[in-house]
Amino acid sequence: MPELPSRFRVFSHAVQLRCPRCGIGPLFRGWFRMHEACPHCGFSYEREPGFYLGSIYLNYGATVILTGALYALLVMGLGLSNETTLAVCLTAAVLCPILFFRHARSFLLALDSSVNQDQARSAEETHTGSASTATLSDDKLASLASDDGRAGCAMGVALALILLFGLGMAAVTLYFATTTSTQMEPGDGLG
Numbered sequence: 001m002p003e004l005p006s007r008f009r010v011f012s013h014a015v016q017l018r019c020p021r022c023g024i025g026p027l028f029r030g031w032f033r034m035h036e037a038c039p040h041c042g043f044s045y046e047r048e049p050g051f052y053l054g055s056i057y058l059n060y061g062a063t064v065i066l067t068g069a070l071y072a073l074l075v076m077g078l079g080l081s082n083e084t085t086l087a088v089c090l091t092a093a094v095l096c097p098i099l100f101f102r103h104a105r106s107f108l109l110a111l112d113s114s115v116n117q118d119q120a121r122s123a124e125e126t127h128t129g130s131a132s133t134a135t136l137s138d139d140k141l142a143s144l145a146s147d148d149g150r151a152g153c154a155m156g157v158a159l160a161l162i163l164l165f166g167l168g169m170a171a172v173t174l175y176f177a178t179t180t181s182t183q184m185e186p187g188d189g190l191g
Helices: 008-017 051-077 082-115 117-127 137-185
Strands: none
Touching: 008 082, 051 082, 051 137
8 A cells, every 4th residue: 555645745735636645636526526536546535424524614714814815905905995895705705615615625635634644544454455444453543543633633723723813804804994984084085
């Protein structure tokens, strides 16, 4: 069985929507439909039921960052009105999750493949029949539990950062909304 690549290489494969192991096989066979396994090396993309729901959080984080940065650029950088900016940001907030869907799944699979390397190896051994699934040694079970702990911690940190960023953007928006409305006099405007 081929050795799993470094974390940097796994995430560079994710950007390209390629297999986390070999980087050659595509993850998707259509816009929304994934292959069950890599057509090139056979690495299984299937995980436990509900696994890919985690990509919603990555997608949400990307949407929050994009719309927050876009809002700041349009209002503070270009001086557009709040109404125009809201329309543009709303459009971006609807399109971003659709356009980023595949990359969110790809990044989640890359995260799982790089953190849960023992599970990836076990899944491959099970898939190829080279290991018995009936009995696992205590060391193997401890290794798998450790992988799950690291993956849970990494996702927890990512979610906390997304939440903090969203709260920060809300605070900045409220600050500018209250200071701009109290300092402006009738007839003043950005345009």
